[in-house]
Amino acid sequence: MEIFQAITNMTAVGLAQHMVNGISLGSLYALIAIGYTMVYGILLMINFAHADIVMMACYFALFGITTFHIPWYLTFVLTIALTALLGVTIERAAYRPLRDAPKNSVLISAIGASFLLENLATYVFTGRPLHFPDIPFLSSMISVGGVQIQAICLFIPIVTVICLTVLLHIVNHTKTGMAMRAVSKDYEIARVMGVNIDNIISITFAIGSSLAAIGAIMWGIRYPGITPYLGVMPGLKCFIAAVIGGIGNIKGAVIGGFILGLGEILIVAFFPQFSGYRDAFAFLMLIWILFYKPTGLLGEKTTEKV
Amino acid sequence: MLKVRDLVVAYGGIEALKGISLDVPDGKIVTLIGANGAGKSTLLRSIIGLVKVKSGSVEYNGDTLTGLNSQQIVSKGLTLVPEGRRVFPNLTVLENLRIGAYMRKDEEGIAADIKRIYEIFPRLEERNWQMAGTLSGGEQQMLALGRALMSRPKLMMMDEPSLGLAPLVIKEIFNIIRSINENGTTVLLVEQNANMALKVAHHAYVLETGRIMMEGSGKELLENEEIKEAYLGKKKK
Ligand SMILES: Nc1ncnc2c1ncn2[C@@H]1O[C@H](COP(=O)(O)OP(=O)(O)O)[C@@H](O)[C@H]1O
């Protein structure tokens, strides 16, 4: 009953406003969640450093524009490239040497990589929040049909859809994508087919980190306070999004991201009294999905056919 | 010619292969029979580079394979049809064939080979777009054979291709193994189904707990009393 009242009390403009916010946040979660799900799909590990890759990407973009005075569009391209390189480097340095070690060792190494990045960022950039530079037009507020929104909000879902389309094309319709899917199921036999699995894993990290960088740049424009720990909470939620969608499944991660992003915003909108609990929503969803469908929404049942 | 010499492979201190030597001459079918746990899979997996070798050597046409990675070994013309088939369940039938040709660049040759494999296995063509995980055991075995053929191997190693299949399907698989060999591919066949394996093999080895206990032509071993009793389920007279 309460919810109907809340909805009827809300004006159409207000609802549109919340939807825009929710879709933007959901898109950003989706872009970051893809990285978690792809790495899990191929290495069966949670890449804890992914959240900090997002944070580093924000700093790359920030310093590119403010300190190095590189035009913002060029900075964005450089940021994506640099972040991809960072992701690949982390895999090489922290995960590859443990390829044949127990999974727990790799997880611990991932936590270590995450701490290292956070502490390094605190040391180099200080813990003081830095302001992400205003980007012409994208950072400004515009009015669409009476709804006041930040211009970037129009682009976030579009960029996300483009990224997802390109990604699904790569994964499902290219030779590299085929190898990625094969490695994720049986890396030994993929090797016997002549697949260089180290290369495929590097490509996976490069793709996941690039998408994280794209998400991070838009995140910075949308939420311009940049700190060394800014990735932690979104990272956690995006991991949960990947689990909700069915870990290892790209479309699942996107759906999970949207559920969490929209859900979080709409709960605050309809139940302002619960706004202090907005971060708890993701965890409630996680508990709920683990209870009712442990494999996630699009997760596959693990049935082995004999 | 594949030459294995004094091969020793250990899993954490326990030797699964205790000094194996065998030859697989070009153009032949050589079979290796042995009970469960004898070390048959370990031998094939170490030849293809999936298992580290402790000592001894593997040579193929004069090139040393020991120390190379699987990718390098496969590029020399070897391939493995693994135990339990291990087709990629999340890839379509067609993709499983395509990934068999992963190292090849000749698109036309690949297309022609896919066509040829669909002629050998019409049932696979009907399931072209189906995920390989949805195939029956026999179909998966055919796909595993087809996938291996897609690399145009000179030497094809097969690990228990008859495992868990119905008698009629087993017959079909063995006919195909024979015709693969007649088309010029050397075969190293590992089997627990000694009867069928010895019938197709030119030469055979018997492996027991990591050692070769006996060798001879397929025919000789089929008539050997010890083999009859231990592997063919026939009592001594
Ligand atoms: N990955 C492994 N780790 C430890 N021991 C193994 C492993 N694989 C096989 N073994 C052991 O090596 C021996 C030979 O196994 P295997 O080569 O699979 O035999 P076969 O294929 O003839 O049944 C067995 O005693 C088996 O338990």
Ligand SMILES: [Mg+2]
């Ligand atoms: Mg075996």
